[in-house]
Amino acid sequence: MKKNFILDYAHHLLKEYITSSDIVVDATMGNGYDTLYLSSLSKKVYAFDIQEKAIEETAKKLSENQVNNVELILDSHENINHYCKSYKAVIFNLGYLPNSDKSITTRTESTMSTISSILPKLSIGGFIQIVSYTGHEEGKRESEALHHFLNHLDTDTYKVIKINLPYQDNHPPHILMVHKVKDES
Numbered sequence: 468m469k470k471n472f473i474l475d476y477a478h479h480l481l482k483e484y485i486t487s488s489d490i491v492v493d494a495t496m497g498n499g500y501d502t503l504y505l506s507s508l509s510k511k512v513y514a515f516d517i518q519e520k521a522i523e524e525t526a527k528k529l530s531e532n533q534v535n536n537v538e539l540i541l542d543s544h545e546n547i548n549h550y551c552k553s554y555k556a557v558i559f560n561l562g563y564l565p566n567s568d569k570s571i572t573t574r575t576e577s578t579m580s581t582i583s584s585i586l587p588k589l590s591i592g593g594f595i596q597i598v599s600y601t602g603h604e605e606g607k608r609e610s611e612a613l614h615h616f617l618n619h620l621d622t623d624t625y626k627v628i629k630i631n632l633p634y635q636d637n638h639p640p641h642i643l644m645v646h647k648v649k650d651e652s
């Protein structure tokens with residue numbers, strides 16, 4: 468994969484917070500780069516995608532790397548809670564598969580619905596990581612909806628961090644980290 472500063476930085480953050488006893492979720496497996504990385508940090512990964520192609524690519528990567536702590540699930544991330552009872556973290560790399568059908572992209576409504584359903588299930592210390600893209604129409608809509616939603620979270624319960632490249636052209640992606648630091652009241 469072409470080196471991308473923000474994606475590398477997102478991985479760097481995951482390493483800080485995920486330990487070998489954690490169960491984690493990759494909500495958008497795609498070509499499996501994030502799933503493979505998560506598998507090296509954690510006890511178990513549940514990875515979701517709605518495309519057969521993503522499952523095939525990821526299964527190939529995992530097999531080449533002799534990884535066996537990952538469950539690949541051909542389903543929307545909206546159903547995460549049907550498959551996993553608890554998890555330390557859920558990561559999203561939004562948008563569409565590079566060099567693939569751009570119409571199969573994450574959608575604002577389902578992304579927001581999943582994020583709202585995950586937050587109450589996180590324990591203290593749990594987090595969501597989102598890599599968000601504003602360089603295409605649906606990505607822009609998704610990003611605006613996310614910012615609106617996150618802006619209304621209880622700031623005692625959730626600490627939201629945004630990492631971006633403010634001085635770079637061409638709509639670089641940004642990272643949102645949502646850390647749960649207190650139970651919801």
Ligand SMILES: C[S@@+](CC[C@H](N)C(=O)[O-])C[C@H]1O[C@@H](n2cnc3c(N)ncnc32)[C@H](O)[C@@H]1O
Nearest residue numbers: 495496497498499500501516517543544560573
């Ligand atoms: C930018 S790619 C993910 C890249 C990936 N994490 C990697 O390491 O290669 C976004 C992926 O989200 C998937 N996707 C779109 N809507 C989804 C949904 N509702 N549930 C799960 N995956 C979805 C797309 O099929 C696509 O493979």
